Amino acid sequence: MSTTSLHVHPYEKRWIIFSIVLLIVFTAAVAIAAFALGIQVPSPEQRVDPRTVAVDPNSPWSNPGLREIAPGRYEAYILAQTWQFQPREIRVPVGSRVTFYVTSKDVQHTFKIQDTNINVQVVPGQVSKLTVTFKKPGTYPFICSEYCGVGHAGMFGQIIVTP
Ligand code: CUA
Numbered sequence: 001m002s003t004t005s006l007h008v009h010p011y012e013k014r015w016i017i018f019s020i021v022l023l024i025v026f027t028a029a030v031a032i033a034a035f036a037l038g039i040q041v042p043s044p045e046q047r048v049d050p051r052t053v054a055v056d057p058n059s060p061w062s063n064p065g066l067r068e069i070a071p072g073r074y075e076a077y078i079l080a081q082t083w084q085f086q087p088r089e090i091r092v093p094v095g096s097r098v099t100f101y102v103t104s105k106d107v108q109h110t111f112k113i114q115d116t117n118i119n120v121q122v123v124p125g126q127v128s129k130l131t132v133t134f135k136k137p138g139t140y141p142f143i144c145s146e147y148c149g150v151g152h153a154g155m156f157g158q159i160i161v162t163p
Contacts, residue, residue: 042120042128045101050124054079054105061103066090078102080109080122080144083151091160092134098159099131110146113159119145134161 008016033039053061060067060077064086067075076098079086092098102111104124111128112119115138120128134140144155 037117039117040130042130044126045129046127047125048103048127050103050105053103054081060101061105066092066098072096074098076100078111080104080111080155081106082149083144083155085111085142085144085155085157088157089160090157091162094134094137094161094163096161097131097133099129102128107148108146109144109148109155111142112145113140113142115140118142121146134159137161137163 061079064077064079102122104122109122116132140159
């Protein structure tokens with residue numbers, strides 16, 4: 001037997017191969033989620049002062065709601081607080097691409113829109129930003145999906161996508 005050969009036990013070799021295959025599978029899963037399924041990872045978009053975010057006239061959340069920035073292109077400023085979202089209802093025509101900017105003025109909430117991939121934590125002092133295109137008309141309820149106190153179950157609203 002040569003003294004320079006590296007002896008790897010067959011059992012160990014199988015585990016090395018298995019680990020490499022796992023890495024490839026996980027990398028593929030992340031790539032599919034990101035590019036094919038369009039999963040968005042929310043990153044801290046902006047910092048705000050939760051004490052003034054709802055009242056400062058320069059803050060878009062002092063007048064929360066929808067802004068049309070181009071034909072079919074919208075920005076929605078959503079203010080979460082115990083225990084409601086402002087606004088409670090948004091109307092857009094079908095095919096609209098809406099970017100949501102959500103923040104909280106008190107405790108931690110979550111903004112989840114049914115039948116979309118939007119489900120983001122809303123942390124006081126931070127702005128969560130996610131974009132969705134509404135391809136089908138209908139009513140898309142949104143809810144707070146994180147327990148935030150006695151009125152948590154009443155924290156909901158809806159997006160109406162008109163034909
Ligand atoms: Cu807000 Cu639960």
